[in-house]
Amino acid sequence: QKEVEQDPGPLSVPEGAIVSLNCTYSNSAFQYFMWYRQYSRKGPELLMYTYSSGNKEDGRFTAQVDKSSKYISLFIRDSQPSDSATYLCAMIPENDYKLSFGAGTTVTVRA
Amino acid sequence: GAVVSQHPSWVICKSGTSVKIECRSLDFQATTMFWYRQFPKQSLMLMATSNEGSKATYEQGVEKDKFLINHASLTLSTLTVTSAHPEDSSFYICSAWRVGLSSGANVLTFGAGSRLTVL
Numbered sequence: 001q002k003e004v005e006q007d008p009g010p011l012s013v014p015e016g017a018i019v020s021l022n023c024t025y026s027n028s029a030f031q032y033f034m035w036y037r038q039y040s041r042k043g044p045e046l047l048m049y050t051y052s053s054g055n056k057e058d059g060r061f062t063a064q065v066d067k068s069s070k071y072i073s074l075f076i077r078d079s080q081p082s083d084s085a086t087y088l089c090a091m092i093p094e095n096d097y098k099l100s101f102g103a104g105t106t107v108t109v110r111a
Numbered sequence: 112g113a114v115v116s117q118h119p120s121w122v123i124c125k126s127g128t129s130v131k132i133e134c135r136s137l138d139f140q141a142t143t144m145f146w147y148r149q150f151p152k153q154s155l156m157l158m159a160t161s162n163e164g165s166k167a168t169y170e171q172g173v174e175k176d177k178f179l180i181n182h183a184s185l186t187l188s189t190l191t192v193t194s195a196h197p198e199d200s201s202f203y204i205c206s207a208w209r210v211g212l213s214s215g216a217n218v219l220t221f222g223a224g225s226r227l228t229v230l
Binding site for chain 2: 101103
């Protein structure tokens, strides 16, 4: 069993739809949770960063962490074609420096 | 602008030659940098942790003699793929921890990646 599980998709949605992405994990020591967006042939860029459980909102993006269920989510509202990318979840325990990544979910937003 | 810079972004080489990829932190110092490898439609695989002034730490299964890492200064780490073969063709990405300007927390920042094609 992988430490971080993420459905690779692909996921295709019409413009304006809500995109829902999620990851599950097995290591209860994870405390920091991140979502990265990676466009084709580019390096990942940080989208959202959350510490421990809770919700965080930034514009059209909402990240949720449920540590009791070991489940994290990313929601993209009013999706745009420019949101088409691969989204990777990542997490790390306290006082560690090595991120554990999910496989990444490829999202296509159709105009 | 980019705070972690990689060069070259794309390189094609003949089998048996060596290729060097540079990773620079532009506006911060990085005592530690990370080198990842990514195959098409797959996630990032950590290859090694580059430590300034000391030997790199390699992940299990990564050949130290094939992937030479040098971290000679606080802003530069290099990855040299020695005697490259077609199976080494991949996307290589470096990263470093820096303090996020908005969050104030440490965030792992990635370079744009270097695509290596070995003929």
